[in-house]
Amino acid sequence: MRQVLIYIPIHADSPIGPPGYVLMLLAWGVFAAISLYRTWQSTGGFSSEFKSTLVFCALFAGGLFVLGEVLQVERLPVFGYGAALVAGVVGSMWVGGRRAKLVGVDPQFARDLTVWLVLSGVVGARLFHVIQHHERIFKGCVTLLDHLKAVIMLPDGGLTLYGGLILASLTYLWICHKNKVPAVRFADAAVPAVFVGITFGRLGCFLNGCCYGARSDLPWAVSFPQGSAAWSALVGRGFLPENAVQTMSLHPTQIYSSINGLVLAALTAAYYRYRKGDGSVVALALIMYPLSRFGLEIIRWDETGQLGTELTISQFVSLGVVGLGLVLARWSWTHSAPQLPSDAAAVVR
Secondary structure: OOOEEEEEEOOOOOOOOOOHHHHHHHHHHHHHHHHHHHHHHHHOOOOHHHHHHHHHHHHHHHHHHHHHHHOOOOEEEEEHHHHHHHHHHHHHHHHHHHHHHHHOEOHHHHHHHHHHHHHHHHHHHHHHHHHHOHHHHOOOOOOHHHHHHHHHOOOOOOOOHHHHHHHHHHHHHHHHHHOOOOHHHHHHHHHHHHHHHHHHHHHHHHHHOOOOEOEOOOOOOEOOEOOOHHHHHHHHOOOOOOOOOEOOOEOOHHHHHHHHHHHHHHHHHHHHHHOOOOOHHHHHHHHHHHHHHHHHHHOEOOOOOOOOOOOOHHHHHHHHHHHHHHHHHHHHHHOOOOOOOOOOOOOEO
């Protein structure tokens, strides 16, 4: 576990090294120049995409300058959870862009779509988590400002994947409808990109110590140190004394989930060429992921049973998603639609 990967020196007077924001500005300047040049070449001039890239580059550079010169921040922590999420976004964007060509969708549309899906996914994951754990999250909150701070603070990871997938799916359908992109057909090609994102995201959970497993005596069992999300949760539930320096040995369920995401990414990518009709790959994903998630919940220790049962909220949701996947599978096999060739010349915007 490593909640903070590195600290980057920011302020010029920082005793731990040179002014980091200067080095980061130089590195960002090189990256921005290359990105702007490629955007200019690909879009043919001062396009809306070029303007958006220019604004983003300027805002990032301005933020670094404000941190170093205005706020006098000495060092900037790079959190493991956030770094893993960024890696997941980049990986999903790359895979989604490449696979978009299989159904004649513009790769740039796929990359732009990834950004919106990630943003909506984080919001949905946080809202689902807040609703599920509202008693603990809002404990001690008095004013409206207290409640708002509790909603946006992520000290323990504070994201529930299913909530993110639900809101991101609704956002995906809306954007595809708005841009006249065949949502189900495109989803069949792009599903592996989702699992690539999950693969990296679960590694972030491991670095943060959240989504921890049950007690284990297996050789690969892990313990999380004092102050980690797992340690804090177990102390709060009375499973650990407050002076414990680390947790007991636990299943590394985050690693299991990461491997599961990688396997499902490969499986859905391989199955794509054998699909019967539009929606077949999505149906496979809607069946296989919740089944694997249901099993993983059995050896996770961060959730308790709900509605008078031993099933967690995620297990209840998994059962519903499997049902949806079976319905979609039957529909895709009985209402197969003509497929675009993998080398489709037409590009859907």
